[in-house]
Structures are given as C-alpha cells and as structure tokens.
Amino acid sequence: MPSLRLPFLRGSAAARPIGYTEALVAAGRVAGDTLEIGRAEYERINRAFGICSMPSLAAQASGVAGALVRAARSMATGRAILATDTIVRQRQAACLGCEHLQGWRCLLCGCPIARKIRLAAERCPADPPKWGAVG
Numbered sequence: 782m783p784s785l786r787l788p789f790l791r792g793s794a795a796a797r798p799i800g801y802t803e804a805l806v807a808a809g810r811v812a813g814d815t816l817e818i819g820r821a822e823y824e825r826i827n828r829a830f831g832i833c834s835m836p837s838l839a840a841q842a843s844g845v846a847g848a849l850v851r852a853a854r855s856m857a858t859g860r861a862i863l864a865t866d867t868i869v870r871q872r873q874a875a876c877l878g879c880e881h882l883q884g885w886r887c888l889l890c891g892c893p894i895a896r897k898i899r900l901a902a903e904r905c906p907a908d909p910p911k912w913g914a915v916g
C-alpha cells in the first residue's frame with residue numbers, strides 16, 4: 782500500500798493534472814501528514830491522469846544491481862563509494878522537493894532515497910537529472 786506524504790503531494794499539486802491530488806485524497810485514508818492508499822486504486826488513478834507508477838519489481842531489481850556494479854567499480858578504481866555529507870544534504874533537499882518522491886522512495890527508479898543519495902556514483906533518474914554522480 783503506497784504511503785504518500787501530504788505536504789509534498791499538496792505542495793506539488795500545481796505541477797500535476799487538475800483533480801489528481803483530490804482524487805488520491807478522496808480514495809485514500811489520511812493519517813497525520815500521510816495518505817495511505819491501496820496499490821490498485823493508486824495505480825488506477827495514476828493511469829487515469831497519465832502519471833507513471835512505481836517501476837516493476839524487475840526494473841527495481843535491475844536498478845539495485847546497477848547501483849551495486851557502480852559501487853564496486855568505484856571501489857575497484859579507488860574512488861569514494863559514499864558521498865560526502867554536503868552532497869548528501871544537497872541531494873536530499875532536491876529529493877524532498879521533488880514531485881517524484883513517494884513516501885521514502887523515488888517513483889522513477891523505485892529506490893529508497895535515504896540509501897540512493899549516499900552512494901557517490903548514483904544519479905537522479907529524472908530527465909534532466911536533479912542531481913548527479915560525484916567522484
């Protein structure tokens with residue numbers, strides 16, 4: 782069941798189709814600043830408004846494998862595996878203000894943001910990317 786952060790959902794409402802945010806709120810259950818909504822209903826509403834849902838499990842597994850390969854490549858070539866605290870904070874700020882953030886995951890790649898932003902060789906999957914690889 783997807784958990785959507787209401788402050789970001791409402792904050793990005795202007796960038797989304799008219800009625801989308803209201804449709805999600807009407808179909809879900811609000812608990813504090815979180816909207817809980819059933820997966821099937823969430824995907825139905827996304828389809829109806831032409832918004833992509835979380836990538837398939839196969840695509841997510843491929844993304845994790847790619848991240849591991851990039852981290853191994855960094856290690857093999859003597860580059861840092863982890864991003865500096867400053868870079869992590871900059872990436873976090875970009876993700877927290879991003880319309881593709883769903884709860885703690887990126888809608889475009891399915892990655893948990895807290896882990897993704899710490900790996901130096903990772904980059905934002907948006908086009909154009911909102912942050913890039915370092916090192």
Ligand code: SF4
Pocket residue numbers: 875876877879880881882886887888889890894904905906907911912
């Ligand atoms: S990784 Fe990029 S697309 Fe995904 S939530 Fe962060 S800024 Fe948005």
